[in-house]
Amino acid sequence: MKEKGGRINWLIRHMMLITGLVLAVLLLIRGAAGTGRAFDRERLTALINGQADAGLEWIWRMNYPAAGRAEENETKMVKAEEESISGLICRFIFGQSPLYRYLGREEGGEINYKEEDPAFAGYLESGKFYEEHQYLMYDGGEETGAGTMEQAGTTVLAANGDGAAGSSGNTGSGGNAGDSGNTGSGGNTGDSGNTGNGENAGVAENAGINGNAAALPKKDDNMTCAASVLPLIGKTYRKEQLADYDYMMKHFYSVHTSTTAGRDLMKADEFLAKDFTLEGSNDKPQILIYHTHSQEEFSDYGPDNKEATVIGIGNYLTELLTAKGYHVIHDKSVYDLQNGKLDRNKAYTYALDGVTRILQENPSIEVILDLHRDGVNESLHMVNEVNGKPTAPIMFFNGVSQTPEGPIEYLPNPYRSDNLAFSFQMQLDAAAYFPGLTRKIYIKGLRYNLHLRPRSVLIEVGAQTNTYQEARNAMEPLAEVLNMVLQGN
Template sequence: MKISSIFFMILATTSILLIGIQKKEIRQDLKEGCVNQTVQIVKYTVKEMLPQYGYQDQSNIQLVYSIMKRIVSNEMIPYLGYLENYGINSQELISENAVPAFLYSEDDETSEAKNVSGNSITTFTEKQLYSRSFLRKYFIQVDSTTTITDQELDGRELFRKNLQLNSQESPQILIFHTHGSEAYADSRSGKQSDTVTGVGEQLTKELKKMGFRVYHDTTSYDVRAGRLDRSKAYYYAAQGIERILKKYPQIQVIIDLHRDGVAQGTRLVTKIDGKKTAQIMFFNGMSRTATNGEISYLKNPNKLWNLAFSMQMQKKAYENYPGFTRKVYIKGYRYNLHYRKRSMLVEVGAQTNTVSEAYNAMKPLAKLLSMVLK
């Protein structure tokens, strides 16, 4: 296949997409939104592909193929599926850009994290906490798909934000699981208690012992019709969050508890109070990609509050439980963190950890939450 054929394929796919838009009975404003998005896809494709156009040897052509596959898979196909399944009264629509929410917020939280623990420092000076280079080295790890600005990484702001709860009205905290079926090395099949949902129930118990009022949502948002399906898990989880917040608007803290995925040889384990304990990782989304910049249809007015929550938790972890946390991981999407200022995504261990190691992590995590929220 010649490189020119690749361009023809992409242009043909784009043409089909545009024809499909014209044939659908979609409101004019939504139609224009889809057309504008298609134009952006074409521009993005050309920007990515043209530098490779002059390549002649086979290895470079393979690079072009891989770029083409990514563009078609990530950009083209979702739009075709969207148009096919679109309903005029669909609640999946993001009105600003005429694109359903799940197409953009369902970039899973899989990380490139290689670090086992954040650092060995247990006390910090103001100078260190206010140094962006220090925070980048010891506190955060930024995924290659996104960026964080110096203005956002302002220690004076992040560590001074008051995150204490301002109401005792019940419930105060919502715990849920976008990927509730995530399991551990020795999890028993069919036992919810052996999944990250069971770990969430343990966290609920620990927090209640400390006087917090907690609502634990045990819905498996990654299971549809009895089958594992994570393609729209963040979308379904968002629906669940909104239902719960409508019923309990007094909720101030939202925690999405996950289990990470790592190389099979990696063990995320430390010892706390003599017990083998899974390491945890706080995870934040920037609503920004390194390639295309700000994602306007994934606005998060609470982004810096979310980051402050993670950074303050990380600081308390370094001071009280050295080795318990990996660096705060920064990635590009929103991950349903926009609903509250005190929203947090936490990765508890990985598939190589045992269930008991994950359970053991909940007491120190609850104590850290108490230190920041009380």
């Protein structure tokens, strides 16, 4: 009897199991039919898994109701624990994700932007800014010298197309030198007959004109250029003149439309008050020369003249500064070539990594010079006679990390005022001792890695229409001007 009852129980149990499986299959078919053909494979798979789980759970509960109740109670406890700890943590973490917030929706179905992540918003804004202003990634470009002399800020302009620029008929002449749009304007730049006039207060009338200055001239408080044994043959400026914002901007600066240089930033008295005298000795590196755009070439570059690049003039400047007693590192790394292709859009990013690594290895470096050459219209050949040699004019370049709308917060530069003062002091010394050497200082909106040291400057040496020799000739007066500022003269 007992054996017969056991068989009945076995039969009933298996009949319930079979019935449960049949019901599970029927539910699965019904659910699949309700989905229609619109469901894709992934959703159908999820549905199958869900229905199968539901069927098996039902069979388990029908056969073992006590175990089902125990499991249900345990599940409730686990869910409560997960809600109190894991659930809260997960919701907090996901809540910080910009994508999670953007995908969150209000009851009306609208996307909720109320909790937009500020950091992600800044990232989007910066991406949009670079997308709209890709031309700002280039330091120079044709806009710095392709137009008139007023735009270029050059003292001598020749567009003969035959390389005859800078002939004796134009170089330093009163008709071209000192054009109202040029550095040292007023019509007297380079005219030795006017050196020591009313605008040159604080300098002896004939100081250095005949080249017989044997001792360092005495520099009074009103003198804005360095004191030097070199002949003062150019133009000097009084502090009262430079205190006039409009006068300073007209004579010394060219500002790109991507940015602004207001009165709150351009303060000549503060620029002149900064002391850039090097503090350390030359037993450790002091100056770093590098090239964000190392592939920039000059007009006579070729198989027989591979030196005609910005790296070539960097080699010569390194020699000149080393001869003056400075400890110089010349970084010849290539930052504008990636996989054999020219990529100047990311060159500043690559250069930042390389230069930062050099500074970490050589923290004694106080001066950083990024040497470039400009790009201008092919009809424009800029060349002046400096030190009796045909010389490509140089242009100091500053990035101020701001647009007309305001500061670019993700490009901070704690040394912006120092950078501006550093180039301004060299510009004044060049105007006084090497007329024709410099174009106007160019100001643009981005940062250009000038934030690494107070004594940082980007220098454009001539353009692609200049010969290597013309660019090389500019390195000698540049070394002298740099030395004047670093010696605190």
